[in-house]
Amino acid sequence: MTEPATSTSSLPSDSVSKLSLSPSAKMTTTNEITLSVVPDWSLLPVELLHIISKNLDDCFDALHARSVCTLWRSIFPFPSHLSRLSYSLPTLDNKGSWSLExxxxxxxxxxxxxxxxxxxxxxxxxxxxxxxxxxxxxxxxxxxxxxxxxxxxxxxxxxxxxxxxxxxxxxxxxxxxxxxxxxxxxxxxxxxxxxxxxxxxxxxxxxxxxxxxxxxxxxxxxxxxxxxxxxxxxxxxxxxxxxxxxxxxxxxxxxxxxxxxxxxxxxxxxxxxxxxxxxxxxxxxxxxxxxxxxxxxxxxxxxxxxxxxxxxxxxxxxxxxxxxxxxxxxxxxxxxxxxxxxxxxxxxxxxxxxxxxxxxxxxxxxxxxxxxxxxxxxxxxxxxxxxxxxxxxxxxxxxxxxxxxxxxxxxxxxxxx
Known part of the structure; x- marks a missing residue:
């Protein structure tokens, strides 16, 4: 997965304007106010999410994206490579079943x-x-x-x-x-x-x-x-x-x-x-x-x-x-x-x-x-x-x-x- 950027955010300006601020703010000794910005990722345009979903490096990138918020889980499908396929098979005596995974x-x-x-x-x-x-x-x-x-x-x-x-x-x-x-x-x-x-x-x-x-x-x-x-x-x-x-x-x-x-x-x-x-x-x-x-x-x-x-x-x-x-x-x-x-x-x-x-x-x-x-x-x-x-x-x-x-x-x- 590509390392997270540390420079200026590339979020669309209309989305950035809607990002919520932390309810708490800390006052420094020089009367400066430090605000903690908590982005509301659900405000990203759906069109942009579809573009992101097509440019992920691996299946774990998709998992990272799905963990962000509920909306993203509906946009990014669960990686098929990580699915644990399962088959039900009979036991040797046919009195029960095993799960082949x-x-x-x-x-x-x-x-x-x-x-x-x-x-x-x-x-x-x-x-x-x-x-x-x-x-x-x-x-x-x-x-x-x-x-x-x-x-x-x-x-x-x-x-x-x-x-x-x-x-x-x-x-x-x-x-x-x-x-x-x-x-x-x-x-x-x-x-x-x-x-x-x-x-x-x-x-x-x-x-x-x-x-x-x-x-x-x-x-x-x-x-x-x-x-x-x-x-x-x-x-x-x-x-x-x-x-x-x-x-x-x-x-x-x-x-x-x-x-x-x-x-x-x-x-x-x-x-x-x-x-x-x-x-x-x-x-x-x-x-x-x-x-x-x-x-x-x-x-x-x-x-x-x-x-x-x-x-x-x-x-x-x-x-x-x-x-x-x-x-x-x-x-x-x-x-x-x-x-x-x-x-x-x-x-x-x-x-x-x-x-x-x-x-x-x-x-x-x-x-x-x-x-x-x-x-x-x-x-x-x-x-x-x-x-x-x-x-x-x-x-x-x-x-x-x-x-x-x-x-x-x-x-x-x-x-x-």
Whole structure:
């Protein structure tokens, strides 16, 4: 969103003349009167509002505009990108129902905060009655934030850089401990109409077709008996990655299964993650753990990154992911561009960050870092100790701090009541 102007107001003169003044005025010691001008935004011409509505930078600009006054809410439609689409699906035993919801993901970076303040939380259009707070307009569109061992706070979103990160699906009401994640593919490439759902129940994959309205088990034997770690959709296919490191691709009709075997890693252990970048690229990030006398040496853990060559159906090793930053966590992975971050903020492109470590301090991985050990291969991604990353919270969202000056948090759930 464009920074608010600090120069003379550009409101039409006939509207400015109608702006209300604060009922109170302060008298200075030199008998000067200071008046606080409170604009009545509802007096702006409707024609001007329609022009503004067509020139907003992003969906959160529309939210900011809708929070100004009642009239503006009727002019600026609620952003469709922020709508939480919901489908009612039967439970596995057909005795109840679950709600399949499409949840938009964003990364928020507060522009300027005191060194001791860090924020995360869900965004709500309004609070529950018992939690309602009177907020001054136009900052009613705010983030309610909560970090463990701290009091909830409110942060204005127009003080943040906001980066859309796509969306995830969640099966609301499914509390089974076996449930891991769920993905959806429309059978109509234009969207709408029939769809297929793939549900990950750890050791079991289940398929739901909207045309059949019931669940079926997807058999992955004899290909693998391992636990499924994560599901993705990419270019009209389902992708499943297993704890064994195997990756499989399924077409939405499940007429064929394609094995995407990672490249060999001699004398090493590994565990893998998939990261999707936009609609065009799918990456495999492999944690490589060398063996020393048949014992895994976690002190020398490195990464290898491969890009999927869709036409050839194989992984291709890459040494550069451009200006992208991969953020990999317990509840999935995202890719974002580092170009919009300011210089010196501690976040730069061509880097990878894991947020679900057993400790709360970590670093970005960079390619070709000299570790000082002769036995380490420079053609890998290693810890870069340029910027310390402190993980402040991992659930229900991830909050982190980079060095002393820049703080951002990745919102995993966006709540619109």
């Amino acid at each position: 499409r949840i938009p993901l964003f990364l928020f970076r507060p522009r300027a905060l005191a060194a001791s303040e860090y924020f995360l939380g869900g965004i709500r259009r309004y609070e529950e009655p018992e939690e309602e707070e009177e907020l001054p307009s136009p900052i009613q569109c705010s983030v309610k934030v909560k970090i463990p061992e701290s009091d909830p706070k409110l942060m204005k979103m127009n003080d943040c850089q906001i980066f859309p990160l796509g969306h995830q699906y969640r099966m609301i009401g499914c509390n089974a401990k076996e449930y891991r994640n769920v993905v959806v593919l429309p059978l109509n490439q234009e969207g709408g109409g029939d769809f297929v759902v793939l549900l990950n129940f750890t050791k079991v994959l289940l398929v739901y077709r909207s045309t059949e309205m019931r669940w079926r088990r997807l058999h992955t034997q004899p290909f693998t008996t391992a636990t499924c770690e994560e599901l993705f959709t990419f270019r009209g296919k389902f992708y499943a990655i297993f704890i064994s490191g195997d990756v499989f691709a399924f077409d939405p009709h499940f007429l064929g299964l394609t094995t995407l075997k990672p490249l060999e890693l001699p004398n090493c252990g590994s565990c893998n993650d998939l990261v999707q970048s936009g609609d065009d690229e799918l990456f495999l990030v492999e944690k490589i753990i060398p063996r020393n006398d048949d014992v895994l040496d976690f002190n020398r853990l490195a990464l290898r990154v491969c890009r999927l060559d869709v036409e050839a159906g194989q992984w291709v090793v890459v040494t550069d992911i451009g200006d992208r930053v991969f953020i990999i966590g317990e509840f999935g992975s995202v890719s974002c561009s580092a170009k919009e971050f300011p210089e010196g903020c501690g976040v730069s492109g061509n880097s990878i960050l894991y947020t679900h470590k057993p400790w709360n301090e970590t670093y970005f991985y960079k390619y070709g870092v000299d570790t000082g050990r002769e036995e380490d291969d420079l053609n890998c991604w290693w810890y870069s100790r340029e910027n310390l990353v402190t993980i402040l919270s991992t659930y229900p969202v991830v909050a982190l701090r980079v060095e002393r000056y820049v703080y951002f948090f990745y919102l995993q759930h966006i709540f619109f009541c």
